Amino acid sequence: MAMPALPAARYPNSELEKKMGALAIKNVTKSFGDTHILKGIDIEIDDGQFLILVGPSGCGKSTLMNIIAGLEGPTTGEVHIGGRVVNNISPKDRDIAMVFQSYALYPTMNVRQNIAFGLETRKVPKKEQDEVIQRVAKMLQMDHLLDRKPGQLSGGQRQRVAMGRALARDPILFLFDEPLSNLDAKLRVEMRTEIKQLHQRLKTTMVYVTHDQIEAMTLGDRIAVMKDGIIQQFGSPQEIYERPSNLFVASFIGSPSMNFIDCHLAEQNGQIGVSLQTDSDARFLPLPNGQRLAGRVGQEVILGVRPEQLDVAHSDDNVAAISIKVNLTEPTGPDTMIFTKINGKEVVARVHPRDAKGPGETMRLALDMSKVVLFDPKTELRLE
Amino acid sequence: MANNNKWARILVYAVLIYAVIYYLLPLYVMITTSVKTTEEIRTGNLLSLPMHITLDAWRKAWGTACTGVQCTGLSLYFWNSVRMVFPAVIISTTMGAINGYILSKWKFYGSEIVFAMLMYGLYIPFQVLLLPMAQTEGYLGIAGTTPGLIFVHVVCGIASTTLFFRNYYVGIPDELINAARLDGAGFWRIFFRVVLPMSLPIVMVTFIWQFTQIWNDFLFGLVFSSGDSQPITVGLNNMANTSTSVKEYNVDMAGAIIAALPTIFVYVVAGKYFVRGLAAGAVKG
Amino acid sequence: MIQSTRPAQYGFAERWLPRLVLAPSFLLSLVFIYGFVVWNGYLSFTASSLLPRYEWVGFHQYARLFANDRWWVAVFNLFKFGVLFIGISMLVGIFLAILLDQKIRFEGFIRTVYLYPMALSFIVTGTAWKWMLNPGLGLEKLMHDWGWTSFTFDWLVNPDMSIYTVVIAAIWQSSGFVMALFLAGLRGIDDSIIKAAQIDGATLPRIYWKIILPAMRPVFFSTLMILAHIAIKSFDLVVALTGGGPGFSSDVPATYMYAMAFTRGEMGLGSASAMMMLLSVSAVIVPYLYSELRRGSR
Numbered sequence A: 001m002a003m004p005a006l007p008a009a010r011y012p013n014s015e016l017e018k019k020m021g022a023l024a025i026k027n028v029t030k031s032f033g034d035t036h037i038l039k040g041i042d043i044e045i046d047d048g049q050f051l052i053l054v055g056p057s058g059c060g061k062s063t064l065m066n067i068i069a070g071l072e073g074p075t076t077g078e079v080h081i082g083g084r085v086v087n088n089i090s091p092k093d094r095d096i097a098m099v100f101q102s103y104a105l106y107p108t109m110n111v112r113q114n115i116a117f118g119l120e121t122r123k124v125p126k127k128e129q130d131e132v133i134q135r136v137a138k139m140l141q142m143d144h145l146l147d148r149k150p151g152q153l154s155g156g157q158r159q160r161v162a163m164g165r166a167l168a169r170d171p172i173l174f175l176f177d178e179p180l181s182n183l184d185a186k187l188r189v190e191m192r193t194e195i196k197q198l199h200q201r202l203k204t205t206m207v208y209v210t211h212d213q214i215e216a217m218t219l220g221d222r223i224a225v226m227k228d229g230i231i232q233q234f235g236s237p238q239e240i241y242e243r244p245s246n247l248f249v250a251s252f253i254g255s256p257s258m259n260f261i262d263c264h265l266a267e268q269n270g271q272i273g274v275s276l277q278t279d280s281d282a283r284f285l286p287l288p289n290g291q292r293l294a295g296r297v298g299q300e301v302i303l304g305v306r307p308e309q310l311d312v313a314h315s316d317d318n319v320a321a322i323s324i325k326v327n328l329t330e331p332t333g334p335d336t337m338i339f340t341k342i343n344g345k346e347v348v349a350r351v352h353p354r355d356a357k358g359p360g361e362t363m364r365l366a367l368d369m370s371k372v373v374l375f376d377p378k379t380e381l382r383l384e
Numbered sequence B: 001m002a003n004n005n006k007w008a009r010i011l012v013y014a015v016l017i018y019a020v021i022y023y024l025l026p027l028y029v030m031i032t033t034s035v036k037t038t039e040e041i042r043t044g045n046l047l048s049l050p051m052h053i054t055l056d057a058w059r060k061a062w063g064t065a066c067t068g069v070q071c072t073g074l075s076l077y078f079w080n081s082v083r084m085v086f087p088a089v090i091i092s093t094t095m096g097a098i099n100g101y102i103l104s105k106w107k108f109y110g111s112e113i114v115f116a117m118l119m120y121g122l123y124i125p126f127q128v129l130l131l132p133m134a135q136t137e138g139y140l141g142i143a144g145t146t147p148g149l150i151f152v153h154v155v156c157g158i159a160s161t162t163l164f165f166r167n168y169y170v171g172i173p174d175e176l177i178n179a180a181r182l183d184g185a186g187f188w189r190i191f192f193r194v195v196l197p198m199s200l201p202i203v204m205v206t207f208i209w210q211f212t213q214i215w216n217d218f219l220f221g222l223v224f225s226s227g228d229s230q231p232i233t234v235g236l237n238n239m240a241n242t243s244t245s246v247k248e249y250n251v252d253m254a255g256a257i258i259a260a261l262p263t264i265f266v267y268v269v270a271g272k273y274f275v276r277g278l279a280a281g282a283v284k285g
Numbered sequence C: 001m002i003q004s005t006r007p008a009q010y011g012f013a014e015r016w017l018p019r020l021v022l023a024p025s026f027l028l029s030l031v032f033i034y035g036f037v038v039w040n041g042y043l044s045f046t047a048s049s050l051l052p053r054y055e056w057v058g059f060h061q062y063a064r065l066f067a068n069d070r071w072w073v074a075v076f077n078l079f080k081f082g083v084l085f086i087g088i089s090m091l092v093g094i095f096l097a098i099l100l101d102q103k104i105r106f107e108g109f110i111r112t113v114y115l116y117p118m119a120l121s122f123i124v125t126g127t128a129w130k131w132m133l134n135p136g137l138g139l140e141k142l143m144h145d146w147g148w149t150s151f152t153f154d155w156l157v158n159p160d161m162s163i164y165t166v167v168i169a170a171i172w173q174s175s176g177f178v179m180a181l182f183l184a185g186l187r188g189i190d191d192s193i194i195k196a197a198q199i200d201g202a203t204l205p206r207i208y209w210k211i212i213l214p215a216m217r218p219v220f221f222s223t224l225m226i227l228a229h230i231a232i233k234s235f236d237l238v239v240a241l242t243g244g245g246p247g248f249s250s251d252v253p254a255t256y257m258y259a260m261a262f263t264r265g266e267m268g269l270g271s272a273s274a275m276m277m278l279l280s281v282s283a284v285i286v287p288y289l290y291s292e293l294r295r296g297s298r
């Protein structure tokens, strides 16, 4: 869709800091009485980056967001926005805009007044207000909604208004708290794309909370995976997908989820690898540069294999392949999911529909041993 | 089975209608008595319809009936009540709204204690306050005046108005307040622009509640007012309990209706809110 | 644990404004409610009579109070009145609420009729019932006119029965209110529970007895608190209906306190009786409030 350039609305004090929208969170903790919600969060991103906070419900994402916005104070630690410590700066002076999980539209004001409220408070001249409202409305295609009250809007329209209200300001930092979680699947995908385009156009630093890993992967420049108030891993989407730092991250990111196969690390013919057993086969599969694991030979490890790393073996030679018996198939359209058992564990493989066999039949799957990862079953950390 | 059901329903309706009559009869008696002559009251009975309708009793109740030593009717008292009730209601409702806003959206260390204090104040029998309050109003020089009475009603009304508003505001999501804070609005601006426009239902409830409470009050009126500031309830009681040679029940009933009219009017016009508010506020609190 | 977040507050305005704005109400209730409770408590230990006399006499006034027949008449009257008024109002109110919950036509009208007495002042109610229960011309005459010539109804002037006239009028005034509270409670119950029970073959009375009424416990308790509150405060109705008489046969603590403090010049005795009222209310209210506040903050 067409996206005209954002209005360059000007507010006092924001011009200087515009250039430095970077966000740094330094050792932030948050406790309510004896309950520790955040346990030492460290995140630093560059100007213009899109940071995703992802994690299961209740892990403290909204709390962290509120701390960045200044709506709640951290128990300890510092928040830097645009290079200055903002701990003692009120939310309204932090020059940020936020889209809330429940949208938080003012129910007694119509859409126009909702958008204008923040401008009015900041004493933007009336004429300029109208221009901003017009441009935002056009950009989000909601000109026809301007005179309605939030109660008269659909969920998707409300979401747009909430976005519009944030966009009407020209902040150095945008915060989105699960803005799409209340929308239906189709609208969600559309809005996801729009937000991505928006970011590419505005190049403003954004922090985006979600518990949807697809949103996390598609939108983020940087992803922070959280659990129980701790950052499990912080890195680029690719890093997190390919080199998850622990079992939790590996299982949380990716759909269908990564397969975890319990096995022994063994040495055969001078090569270090793992033994796999299926209903119809047993193999020793060597790991490329397995020598780094020499010290662990004989120990239990968990082999992490993503479904697409289990593909049909088209030739017999030189591939780490194993014959399996198909238990169940799930066609998804572009791919077919094959369910089988390896080392007694349920395993999913993602194959081209053309290659899929029916339940009860056997087929040969090749493992991409250069991409598989190993975890220590005790510490649950990935083995380097 | 179906027949059984039919009879059950008829029985239900019969009981309900019987109850309607029970609740309405006193009103019927009051109205019919008030338009009878003293003569007719003596010859007829409670339920007999008036033969000739006369408004003499009403005129007397309003203008010339004796309330103790003076014989100026209830009009004086009526206007005293009007002069007292509006300031008292407006002040206590306003304070309740702001208190409720703070106690739900701007909590601070110790605000829960203030809330608990107000809640307990809701249940204190006012008898414990009467003597010290009478002394204090004497010192302050507002004893026996309308402002003095308004003051007492405000002090004793804050607890319930605060409770009403606080319970209502707890239901407003905090995110809304946060959004307004990010939009740059402060304490007052959020209150006047965001919270207050959402408060119409609870303002109605509180207004009606306070209006009926204060209009109907007798104890404070009796203790804290005198002569030219006494409210209608005191006037009515004086009138009905003045021992004259002949008891004029028609005048008493006319006076009772005059005293009841404002609250019945409010109740009929806005009864929907009244019921809802009593249910919501009272059941919760 | 405090559940809802205290927002981070910045600068003078956000940090101090809420406290500043709440301060007048806080001070008003601190001084004019709690301060006065203490003051009244102090008065009750003094020799005050027509005027306050701050001469410490210990529990002398309480001793006089407990030795005073009129006080005990008032206490027992309140007891009789409270039990009957609360019990019958509850029964009538619950019964009417259940009947009215049966998808009744004209429900709005009927509800309005049941509830309007609540809008009246107790003085109005008292004046009206005083006329209707009048021994000469009221109910008694009506019955005589209808042919029941031996009917007598002299409760208003009968010292043994006068308190019960207060009960009659109070029930008329407040039972509709109980009905409204319970109706609101009944409406709040999830329909699907009732449907499920019906499918299980439970009869309607059984559903009410076993499922719905137990679910109304909170409503029951808050209604009980409100009625108890009305009962203990009842002053206006007694004054308007019986004036505490004949003699002091229908006195209640509230009228007793008023009589002592303001007409009989027995300030010390009046304040001591007020303290007794406060103590008995607190014995009920404090545990109730404590559990309410704890529940509210969880």
Ligand SMILES: Nc1ncnc2c1ncn2[C@@H]1O[C@H](COP(=O)(O)OP(=O)(O)OP(=O)(O)O)[C@@H](O)[C@H]1O
Pocket (backbone or CB within 6 Å): A032, A035, A037, A056, A057, A058, A059, A060, A061, A062, A063, A064, A211, C002, C003, C004, C005, C006
């Ligand atoms: N005021 C508070 N007092 C005590 N605990 C709180 C408070 N606010 C939040 N919590 C707790 O903090 C934890 C994190 O809450 P938070 O809202 O940050 O989760 P979230 O990651 O945003 O979850 P979701 O995905 O469901 O939005 C939750 O377990 C919540 O119960």
Ligand SMILES: [Mg+2]
Pocket (backbone or CB within 6 Å): A061, A062, A063, A101, A177, A178
């Ligand atoms: Mg959240």
